[in-house]
Amino acid sequence: MEMSIWLFFGLLVACSVGVRLQPLGSVVQRAIAAAVLAVGFLVCLVLGVGFVTELFGVLLAAVVANLLTADYVPQRYRIALAVAVAVVFFLAAPWLLENFRLFQFSRVAVWVIVAVGLNILTGYNGQISLGHGAFVLIGAYTSAILMDDQSQLGFVDGAAWPFWTTIIAAAVVSGVAGFALGFPALRLSGPYLAIATLALAISMPAILRKYDGLTGGAQGLFVKRPPPPPGLGDVLERDEWLYLLCVGVAIVMMLIAWGILRGPLGRAFVAVRDSEVAAAAMGINVARVKIAAFTISALYAGVAGALLTQLLGVMTPESVDIVTSINFLTAIVIGGLASLLGAVIGAFALVLLPSDGPDILGEIPLFPDNFVQKAPGAIQGALVILVVLLMPFGVAGSYHRLIATPAGRIIDGVKGIPAGLRSRLGQVREDVLWAWEDSPFNRRSSESDSGEEADP
Template identity: 40%
Template sequence: MTNYTLHSAMPGASAIPAGGAWRYLGAAAFAAVLLGLPFLASSYQVFQLTMVVIYAIALLGLNILTGYNGQISIGHGAFYAVGAYVAAIMMDVWTVPYWLTLPAAGAVCLVVGFLFGLPALRLAGLYLALATFALGVALPQLLKFKKFEAWTGGVHGIVLNKPEAPFGLPLNADQWLYFFSLLVAVLMFVLGWNLLRGRVGRALMAIRDHPIAAVSMGVNTSLYKSLAFGVSAMFTGVAGALGAIAAQFVSPESFTIFLSISFLVGVVVGGVATLSGAIYGALFIQFVPNVADSISEGAPWAIYGVMLIVFAYLAPHGIAGALQRARQRLASRQPARD
């Protein structure tokens, strides 16, 4: 029989599974850590944590496309750049409040991603990867054009002001931006979770696993593939807007192809087709390069490459997959209770 624990000593109190109680306690402890960290860390550390939250949103967007729909993208840094420049231009040229730039950046990237997904329907596998790679390489160069310099700032970029905490909250700018980014991340993860567990998510995974069967069941593969690109770009664009606000600066050199490759690395290391993998991947791409640099200042990328190989060997299904298997092994070793 299942082991139950009472959540109240009063007669008639309902019972919840003991495992469920531990999950609630773990979630509460995790939330407490997230809320308490900004008050224990330095300003630079808070900025790093904010970037982890922002990267998690971007990786969630890429995971929707690559993990749940099976379309490979090596140029998602371009959508991150579009979102960042939309926010920067709106704040710098039109003095729009920073929080209003997020839905605008998401909407623009949704349209751009959907339109890019239409011609990409003719491509698959390595050819699609090559097309997205070209997008990631070309966009930073387009941002340097003199015709767009009045908007983008050209090679000099755009400098932004970091927003202060509203309503007289006793928080400095870094702490407020962390909490603001965390709130946006929670909303985006809830949106992604609801999207993937519903009809759209089932259609995306059906196209990934059995495209012919999906067509025979009436799934419009062209529509859903383009929609996957659009929704994925929307998530990444919102992350880009937040990244621009947090960094207080955007320039073409901030969005090189290495950013796109880092996103793909984060998805693979964190765990493909998992929501929690976006968080683990964000931690990896934010902190592991710094760890590699501290180990060897002369050859940090060699250390980074070794770490990638170690992760690929020890966790071939990503960190999320490794943790899930560890939990399953622990559960199988527990003796059955009557």
């Protein structure tokens, strides 16, 4: 992964960790740490050990950011600073990143929209869905069909719609689909809903292939990728414009989600998730709230689908396959349920893990040579399992907890590990002793047992 991405992550972490953390040591200590890291960074850069260099880069960025901000920037401005860093990076990305990265990041932005929507449904409202791929496809095809100028399909009125109107249309069509599916979902609980939505995601490609008069069948539909708007044509290439479009829409959709979730509807979502009976007792119309969650969530997926059509220039039934659909859920769980940050982290993981995970781990000498290249899924799967085991609230959950913890507590916690380990080991030893005393191999205890029983 390029240096600029790592530096960005480092800065972001450093600035936002600074929200609650005390300065990491005195100014002199931090300066020394920064110097040591800088030397390590340069040495590794010269030696060309990629992954370690990038790690040094992140740490260096974090320490420097802490050095620069912790003493001078008041706490409440640091989160704003972190957001500012993110915004500046994303806006500057077209000039910082290679084309393939830019495309990846556009995709991340699209998945962020899906993940935010799914998080509203699953994380905040407690309804599980493995079928959001279907809603993405509905949105994507709505956009593709409306943008067709009768060259592929013969039934819509001749003129192609401008791309931005199809995004709105996709949102409406997907939202209606979500609204319609919200009703049967009311009757289904947990695993049954999971499998019913999975069924939807599986069926969608078959349906799209079958009714090819409307959808172009297996070869799909081609659309003209929208060029930059007239005034910006000189500054931006088409890919860069599409990237900014995706990021811009993603940011707007996140702000809308943020607004919904901190309002009365958002509180109703959470109340229904925590206890339907209690929510109903408070006067919340449970059915209406659950259907609203399904509708909003599908609407988000539809917007993402329409953007995906613009980005790819072609839409086929396989553009969003069943694995992707399931991965949306995986992404929000490892990113962090009921957290907007979790949706962003999850979307990044969804795109970057398969593409960069093997390369990064390939530099760790622990693994056999061809393993990481030949079995990238093994690492992805193992990582997913590890995150769930180690961070029950996802990466974002752990992060929220970390920044809400004073620095002193973290240091105490680290110090506490050896003591905890020692007492745990003592407990294991005691357990083994008891197990031995119970076991039939321990002749002494079994004899005394039978003696006791014979006595009275």
